[in-house]
Amino acid sequence: MVQFNFKGITVVPSGKEMVDIILSRTQRQTPTVVHKGYAINRLRQFYMRKVRFTQQNFHDKLSAIVDEFPRLEGIHPFYSDLLHVLYNKDHYKLALGQVNTARNLISKVAKDYVRLLKYGDSLYRCKCLKVAALGRMCTVIKRIGPSLAYLEQVRQHMARLPSIDPNMRTILICGYPNVGKSSFMNKITRADVDVQPYAFTTKSLFVGHTDYKYLRYQVIDTPGILDRPFEDRNIIEMCSITALAHLRSAVLFFLDVSGSCGYTVAQQAALFHSIKSLFLNKPLMVVCNKIDLQQLNALSEDDKRLVDEMKAEALKTLQIGGDPNAEQQVLVTMSTLTEEGVINVKNTACERILDQRVEIKMKSKKINDCLNRFHVAMPKPRDGKERPVCIPQQVLEQRAKDQEVEKEKEKRKLEKDLENENGGAGVYSASLKKHYLLANDEWKEDIIPEIIDGHNVADFMDPDILERLEELEREEGLRLAGEEGDDFEIDGDNMTPEEREALNEIRKRKKALIQEHRIKKSTAESRPIVPRKFDKDRQFTTERMGRQLSGLGLDPSKAIERVRSRSVSRGRKRERSVAADGAGDDGMEIDNDGKGSNKRLRLRSVSRSRSRSRAPVEEVIPGEGFKDKEQKVKAIKLGKKSVKKRNKDARKGEADRVILNMMPKHLFSGKRGIGKTSRR
Structure with a gap:
């Protein structure tokens, strides 16, 4: 289905x-x-x-x-x-x-x-x-x-109905109203079923899930059922009857032995016998709840007889016969208030489900196909000597040690236990010093003094400790630099003294070069253009370059002239000749006193240079799925071209719909009677 x-x-x-x-x-x-x-x-x-x-x-x-x-x-x-x-x-x-x-x-x-x-x-x-x-x-x-x-x-x-899987491993809880079914479900699952001290709090089926032996089980809480004829039951009770009739599950019949639910044990036993036909071929358990109010042994003789009759009916549903623990599997006691026996009830029900499923599979026709694939090899005895099972002594000793460790773990007090013993939260303060590793445990809670014998403890600090620390850091840096620079390490055991000495010299020279390179990187020596602030000694000058070139037998005049022309052009704006009224032959204005002024020339050159400047072109970096720069440039151009029509129509995006005529004539014209506003 x-x-x-x-x-x-x-x-x-x-x-x-x-x-x-x-x-x-x-x-x-x-x-x-x-x-x-x-x-x-x-x-x-x-x-x-x-x-x-x-x-x-x-x-x-x-x-x-x-x-x-x-x-x-x-x-x-x-x-x-x-x-x-x-x-x-x-x-x-x-x-x-x-x-x-x-x-x-x-x-x-x-x-x-x-x-x-x-x-x-x-x-x-x-x-x-x-x-x-x-x-x-x-x-x-x-x-x-x-x-x-x-x-x-x-x-x-139907959308509010719980998702019940009829083919899943299921535990079904049933019984009279207010006997503790919903409380038990809240204990073993994460379902939050409403629990109230009156009957018929649960009006529909509720589903929760629990785990046992790495398997997921479905727990269904059913509404309470009353002992009355079938045709007199209402919709709430019929939901429980439907679940009992059609779901293949382990049934837990809850029995309130204290009678606090408002129904006696005799009434609950009568309900059990009236619906026992629904328990056929299903693992059945009678769960005696609320033993914190009434123990099972303290019941009257009539009530005990009724409970024994229900236990006898439940034994008939047990798949495995002759089990000495059969009574413990069909009649269990618990209390949802004190949580006594709750986990035992859940585990027993899960085991009953697994046993039933294994039994069904063993009786099916498919089991023969599975057994044909297995072969169990039984060794033949080589002589008449018995060889019983023997556990090695080392294994026994190790097992004993493990048990002792487990006992110590159980005896060990946790921080939570210490907190509860010493006043609880807000009163107890955990000590952060109790895990210190000191020679004497009594020293853990000692207070470190600031003044001893009239002297400040800080005065006893070594004054050279900072210098020693710097020296150690410097040595550590040299050692790490040597380790990073060495791609491989040469073993010097098989080398002659001369070779070993040469190897040491090479390593020293390599370390020195690495240190020198790092110093250069931290300063401005590795930069192509030396700023003036770093060339304070005026070492990089044209005179020095001229002396070096002359020493090589080359003419330094052209090189010096080229350097000077670049420095001049870098510091001035581009000049051009100006032929205008009031200007001299060299483009300079003539003042009243006959002196030339290049103010106008300077302003024109600056404005012209600015007017001819262009915005920097953004460099296209290949990537984002493009194999090279040309392909990405082409894609950018196509993208701009594709949105040209959209931008021309002044649309925000592709989904922007322009409605040219908000009131088309064929929809808003023509004679209409009074009150006739339908345009269809």
Whole structure:
């Protein structure tokens, strides 16, 4: 059987909402402009398209509703009966049948009117037929409005149902109301079921999950059941009966031995015997709860007899016979208040489920196929001597040591235990010194003095300690530099004294070069252009360059001239001759006193140089999936070209839609009666 996902059903719109959706979609997604001058064939096709489009949309919507709701015959019997209990199977099928009938009627209406439109002789006749077709379709939808509303309510309720897997390892909890079922579920799972001291707090099925031996188990909490005839039980009780009847699980029947739930042990035993037919072929356990209020041994003779009868019925469901611990597997005691025996109940139920599953698999036909693949080799005895199982002495000693270590761990007090013993949180303050490694444990809590014998303790510090620290750091740096620079280490054991001495000289020279290089990197010596602040001794001058070139037998005049011309051009703006009124032959203005001034020339040269400047071109770096610079430049150009039309239309992006005519004439013109505002 298929496990159905109730949470994936699409929302069912009401009749009016569905009509609005479909007609609006027809108006938006079909042509809207038609004139009298069109050919009659074009007019027919125009209105036939609208009728067909509307029919197809109605068909798709209604088909989605019919197909997405589960068919009661095609899902697990547990789901089928649960839906029947909650929503009445007849009403459910009737609503889906009406939706299916409406789908067929709409298809028939569309087919009839398309046939009539083929013979329409004018624009007016075709339009009237289209209006009639859409009107009849909408009338059909409005008639099934109550069914759509009912299906929407069913869908919302089904989406809130818990996700129960009928094929999973399941523990089912049942019993009278207020006997501790929900409390037990909250203890063993992470489910948060509401627990109150009155009956029928749990009104539906609740699901939680727990783990045992690296396997996941499903725990289902059912509402309380009363001992009354089957036909008198309400919907809440029938949910529990449905789960008991159809889910393959281990059943925990909770028994309140204290009677604080409001029902005696005799009433609970009567309920057990009335529904014991639902426990067939299922592991059954009788769980005596609330033993903190009433011990099982302190019950009266009649109550003990009733409990023994229930235990005898539970023993019949035990798969493995002759087990000495059988009674402990079918009758267990616990208290959810003190949590005594809670884990034992969970573990016992999980073991019963595993045993039952193994038993079922051993009885199946597939087990023979599996056993044929195995071969167990049994060694033949070579003589008549017995060789019993022997555990080596070392293994026994190691096991004893491990047990001692475990005992010490159990005896060791934690910080939380110390906190509880010494006043609790806010009173106890943990000591940070108790883990100090000192020669004497008594020194751990000693207070370090600042003054001793009238002297400051800080005065006893070695004055040269900082210099020694720097010296040690320097030596450490040299050693690390030597280790980083050596790609490989040469073993000097097989070398002669001369070779060893040469190797030491090489290593010293290598370390010195590394240190010199690092010093140069930290200063400005490695830069191509030496700033003036670093050339304070005026070593890098043209005179020095001239002396060096002369020593090599070269003429230094041209080199010195080239250097000087570069320095001059770097410090001045570009000059040009100016021929204007009031200017001399050399481009200089003549003042009243006859002296030349190059102020105008300087201003013009600066402005011209600025006007000719260009913005720096952004360098294109290959990457982002492009193999080279040219390919990326081409991609950038194509990208700019593609958005040119969008930018020209002043759109924000590709999704920006420009509506040229906000009020088209064919939608907002024509005579309309009073109150007739529908444009469809």
